[in-house]
Amino acid sequence: MKATIPVLVMATALALCVPSTASADDGPRLSVAGRTGGTCVDTPLKITFPGSAPTLGTTGAIEIRRADGSLADRIEAATATKDKKNIGSAISDTGLPHDWSYESIMIDGQTASVYPHKQLEYGQEYYVTVEPGVFPGWDGVRDWRFTTRKHQPRNPRHLTVSAQGAGDFCTVQGAVDAVPTGNTRPVTIDVKRGVYTEIVYVREDRPKITVKGAGPGRTVIRYPNNDLRNGDKALANGGPADVCPRRVLETSDLHNCWRQTFGVDAADFRLSDLTVHNTTPDGGSQAEAFRGNNDRIALERVHLLSNQDTLRLQGKGFVTDSHIAGDTDFIWGTGTVLIQDSTLESTDGGYISQSRSDNTRHGYVFVRTKLTRSPGVPDASVVLGRSAVWRFTHSQAVFIDTRMDAHVAPVGWQIDPNDCAQAQTASMWEYRSTDLSGRPIDTSQRLACSRQLTDAEAAQWRDPKFVLGGWDPEKRWTE
Template identity: 85%
Template sequence: MKASIPVLVTALVLVTTPAAAETGPRFSAPGRGGTCVDAPLTITFPEPVTLGSSGAIEIRRADGTLADRIEAATAKTDKKNIGQAISDTGLPHDFSYESIMVEGGTATVHPHRQFEYGQTYTVTVEAGVFPGHGAASWRFSTRKHPPRNLRHLTVSAAGAGDFCTVQGAIDAVPTGNTRPVTIDVKRGVYTEMVYVREDRPYLTVKGAGQGRTVIRYPNNDLRNGDKALVDGGPADVCPRRVLETSDLHNCWRQTFGVDAADFRLADLTVHNTTPDGGSQAEAFRGNNDRILLERVNLFSNQDTLRLQGKGFVTDSHIRGDTDFVWGTGTVFIQDSVLESTDRGYISQSRSDHTRPGYVFVRTKLTRAPGVPDASVVLGRTAVWRFTHSQAVFIDTKMDAHVAPVGWQIDPNDCAQAGSASFWEYGSTDLDGRPIDTSQRLACSRQLTPEEAKRWSDPSFVLGGWNPLDGVTR
């Protein structure tokens, strides 16, 4: 490493020279017994740095063979497989991602694949990768063997767990898994896309608290969805499509995606950091049955939460502006906050005649500062496409940003609403005073007390599944 590059490299051991030592860079290797095989490589400069358009970062094994090469010129639009994802055609699917992310004086390198256990690697940063800084080289060694207990895994960004990333722990679970597996994610910020494929059921991913464990990534439709894959091939076709045509490529654009059944997410935040106006960008997407979200923050703007099978959400906070709770699923959401960040639409149910849609019980509808009165509706749908769409709000507290009409349909003609069901019961303002619902959409209706009681039972809505059996308090 040239003496002119004073950097801090995390999870790595510097190949030092006397001249380099005189510059005083500090190095650390978090984790006991070597570096995580899934660790991103972090380089910290003493001042803000930019990513160049030439040069590469090479990672070589101890025998000199090339393990990975990351080009600076293509780092912002690089591709790799995540979670062993496969398309509907059985081909591996590669996600678009940033292999080198720069934030201030920190550059984080995300290799294309995991390292090997018990291996020593040398990393070389070529001149041009970071303009104004010359070449650098260091080496590190990984842990000798994988964790022995695959029923209970820990994740720590600081290297104090079995893995350094959430995806690394998920990938350690064998495909075809038939037993419950718990993944504890320690406090920290995890900048990554996460994907759970269909044949990894029975997973619990549990953080250290909603404000303590944060999984974030700016994934969206322009990066990994319909707009990005307009010319997509067989490797890009979504598995488990509910709507054959419109779901063709829109399953890859979320921060955290799950195609497996019997999945539980608890005590953490998932934040899709795509800027407002940056296209559809789910924080969490679940496309299977018995998906349970408990004490989670889900933050984005458009399409924050998408559930396509049977789902249950409790004691959570969901934030967004456009259709930020949506999908084809049968979903029960209780005791949660739905925060509108701009004028728009809270829900868009695309349920069909075979199953219920989205049911909200004891939720609180709030707004961010600056969101105008009467600028948000409870739900909307295109009734010419989804004639059986259903959304139900029971015992809901809502601020004045909810418009008196309550609902929106396309076309705006109740004679064409088909059997769409927009139901409500016991709505109040935030102080608990009943609100005036006399101006609600003509084809919506208020439930009777008996109906409200029945639809307030999650096992009734979810076809016999009682998710409360799996909820911890």
Template identity: 55%
Template sequence: MRWLRQITALAAAVTLPLAVSPPAEAGRPPAPAAQGRPASVLSPQGVERPVCTDTPLRITFDSPPRLGRTGQLQVHHADGTLVDVVDLADPGTRQRGIGGALTAYGEVHRWFYEPVVIDGNTASVYLHYVLDPGQEYYVTMDEGFFRGKEAIDDHDTWRFRTRQGPPKGTARLTVGGAGGGDVDFCTVQGAVDFVPENNPAPVRIDVAPGSYREIVYVSQTKPHITVSGESAASTVIGYPNNSVLNGDAAMSDVPARQSYCPRRVLPQPDRFNCWRAAFGVDADDFRLENVTVHNTTPDGGSQAEAFRGNGDRIVLDRVRVLSHQDSLRLQGRAFVTGSYIEGDVDFVWGTGGVFVQDSELKSLDIGYISQIRNGEDQPGNVFVRTRLTRADTVPDGSVLLGRIDKRFPASQVVFLDSVMDAHVAPVGWGISDGDCITVDRLRFWEFGSTGPSGDPVDTGGRLACSRQLDADEAEEWRDPAHLLDGWDPRTPTTDGR
């Protein structure tokens, strides 16, 4: 099957580490080596210290393990009831539900993912389902599941217990990758899943420092969520998700009822591309702060959003968004402040209105900073006091502020009071498959652009249908409420966010 070949080709990408080392397994005693078996450390292990219901399973060997081609790892309830199976011979084992995602037809969407990831001497197993709270489990593993490693075939070698979850209605949840201490969940998705359907009140998810290797999805039935890290430098969430794994390339042979995106803003282009982000949000009133979101798909590995926001009133505050192509995608009203975004091709894109202020946009290669596809008389993206920087390898005059094609003739991108390095091309803007005549309602606007030394940028060579605003016009567009239809995200809400 084509999708299986595509996933296999991405295996190397899937095992890439995130930008921060994984958190230590604090407080987890090693399992004693079984008689006649190679020494290994199993985690979680033991029933004395209960663990999160969404815990991954980890086994550390004395040398780097190699995954077999066949064999099963099974999780059982204490009474022997089978709970979950990772079967290396079954292609279906590489699929799972995430976040209760439903397609446009209301059917469950299943994501492609890697159930076993090897990093150094440690293999992590990510189950298909969250375990039940307050239950005891044991794990068995076939011989050859890891090449040259013996079986775990008894009920006692790898045994653990889950803790009771937080009380229903808890408004502040905690996430810690090691699962120790008093955290409620081991994964961000576990905390999101705990939030009730059609959530009516604010819920805050505090994420401890560490690296969280997971696809996160917040469905449109989970509004009013804040995900907050300690700092963007210490809290990293991400995954090598992309178009080949879960986007257009992967979904083209999947029936529409199982693959079409919900809440599509652009019905035809957006059929499948909602599934390929590392962190995707279809909910309203979502806030992300003090976190790095990193899509670890390598350069050239296809379209790969780090963060995709497709709801109303989304706020990104002091976040780092890392990828290459299509890094940050926002559709619907959104506000980005004090943040860092990097990429090379259309690394800020979507529809609008989106207001970005006091942030850095770093070009990693020759390419385009933005591609905004808003409709007639609809708001686009406004960038205020942004810094446009570049990697050392990016040459002068090689990057456009934005590009668009003739399908979206009224698109709007505005740069105000922004500092631009010399990598920004003198023409500034580009039109694919068209010209200024075919996109006569285009709104490529600019005011007060300066170079790194503070000198005004020479805009005499800009695209003919772009425009330099006057001071009064620029002042009007500096107000986010003007772009965002009266919503001013700088005003605190009643819940203090």
């Protein structure tokens, strides 16, 4: 039986229009995040249904209108799962704005979240209509009202994000967008505890941003973005608006910069104390949790979760005190990267790293990392790294002072073709590897063209400033 028009409940004392005949048991509860004085301009709209979970229909639309009746946004049910919008003012290599495929209506349990195509305006009263057909079995709503905050953030160099509406913004992207293009001064974005379901993108001309959460597992940024939605497979016939900026490999990097949960093309970026989870299911195509493509990108105390291609770094990157999980090439790229004091968890048999560095830059260096596995991952089913040496002749992966479980195969490495004569300039290096208890492991069966470092070499490659060309990643930015 169809529900009557529902009671309208806002998170705080926002402007409402509640039908006098409605009661708390009549139907779905509608809300926006907020506090006294209005909601964020980037707030998602929430519709929570009693009883069973809702389904998304194929007809009807959700409209957001200003108090004067003018249309601010319209979300069509028929296209909601493959909608389009520009995120982060993204611009392709050709200078054209790039639109991402995203879900403008997402259902999680009993709650449908509605994500507008763009931010709303400050100091506006809005009313929302939900047409019949958007959620089959519900007649919708005619006049759901709320008000946005009157003013922009008071401190543009220290922004706060709260999913509950207790910050300057309700989404991480909303705060990133508040940083002016051409920014030259450090900006900190504090992301409060909560789950943020969104694609986040930082454009090249927004450098010197720090995004800091309340701790891994407490602050979670998640999204099922992947190659089928926004990458090479989705954009095989894409136009000039889809070409990646800052391409390192002219052909390989044509479209694959759009498929991650959190992407950064700006220099001097820091991410700390949170989880980034690409929720694409296993086998659901390449799907980075985090991708960074510029110099001086640092990740501290983060958890990065995906399956294939979890972390991709180009330029110069640094990762410390973190947890990275995946199965296929889950740490990869063309960058010069040092990862230290971190856990690398294999969630299935596969490959931990894939370096695509050339003879102009160092590759991936792992110092004091612990290599673990999820339950059920077999012994000898994972290699430290693989490389297509016929193409990436100078690829480099270095593992120093590594503790590893028995899931790491005795051969250690994999090359294509399997011919060490063609890998003379590749660097598959290792030093003082142990099991998880700290006992030295037998490396006598390692790939013939890999090698063990000397004490002096290991000391040099442990130094972040040596690996990263003079950059000290633990030194903070100054004015």
